[in-house]
Amino acid sequence: MLRPLFRNYSQISQALLPFASRKLRHGQGLTTHCQRANAYASATIERKKFYEDVTISQGEGGLYEINLDRRKLKTPGGKLFTVPNEALAIAVATEWDAQKDTLKFYTMHLTTLCNTALDNPTQRDKNQMITAALKFLETDTICYRVEEPPGLVDLQKNEWDPILDWIENRYNVVIGSSSSIMGPQIPEETKETFHQHLNSYNFWSLTGLEYIITQLKSVILSLGLIDRHLTVEQAVLLSRLEEEYQIKRWGNVEWAHDYDMYELRARTAAGALFVHLTSESATVKRKLLQD
Template structure:
């Protein structure tokens, strides 16, 4: 089965909006083995004209660049678990112009990571790594001064904390101590069980989101669609934004950094949704 990508572009636009906005074409891609998988500055002359999607006998989807099948940096055939994700990834390749800017292709990079698993981590190890962020979660650490920032953190972070505690029936809390709040073991167990419900691919995307926001709480809020990408990123940068409002900033540098972070965060959230149950995603899109 072979699909021409143009036929599915209207689906791709809908897919890309699931994370709250379309993925920006700016930004760099962080990877655990950057030397092998490409640095933020890596580019290559475009070597193909057409991007198509095909389905193998095993039911998995492949990306074709002209007549060449895409492969991972580790040499594996680039196969995807569902059509939804295949369309979104193919759109990244189709959007490239004369030069391939790999640092803009966040979904492709996440697929590389899921397929090659370069650090050979198990699902349990990924969950444990994600849970470690709970002990140092961005919105759990509160300042004692200045009063303006204290009030801002309370007004902006407390509603999110209230939401997640009610949503998952847990206790997290916050603290102004350098040690942070003491997270109950029951809370960690609840989140462990929740994370365990994700498949390996979805965990790869969720972990990417967590590393951008430095917050398990904000990441859950984003994935559960309680927060938009813009709001989640803003909440993760609350102290910096407060200082900028008081002292100003180098506008172009700050804006560029924000676009980069939104782009990466959106890509991670989108990857989580698209690597989950494809039939549910496709059904929703058809209804829309």
């Protein structure tokens, strides 16, 4: 049996793995293309386990494959399941190795993201993905502020303003916030800066980044997470700030709140891990190993 080898990614994987057995509940308010991708990825909810051992091997072009016993894993679209580096192959193989008698595909977030990148069910290119991601910037969670109650106004200011200041300084842009239903007017220069930055990601990494953005409903929080300015727990909490405020004020159904929180953390952690693993440079990896 394959042993998990996540020591270099412990902070993210520790946030992800404890929730691997919990059922995925799709986020609300996703764009149409993401809804189609989610439906495609979760078409088969459960299946009886049909293999004993999980291994990885390197195939043509240096790509890595996942083997279930002696059978090569394939995507839902029928393509050979291949990933660009060994670290991601190990992460995906660990998901398959962790399955028990029944395969719970809705817990296998990294496998789902790989399938999406390989099959590209919505048939989009990088530019279309970037355009879709930037639409979230215009309705970013932390840019919309309330005018009352005073407690929530202060909470948003105290918790959201620092991350907004950070990203404006980090990327030398102007974003701002607004209590108007129309939201802030994002300058074209800001959009162009973010477009150029997102264009620096490869197709696979963009797939993971877009996934995080749809979970958090925020480009700002997603970039804060990927840049390691925020932890998974911090990013999720900031994305749910108003909900958490209302829960503390009025109470909640405890198990439902915990369930939603765990699910969002698991999906967000998986997305972040996927981005980091698909952004990995083999050259940089070799240099670090030599050092």
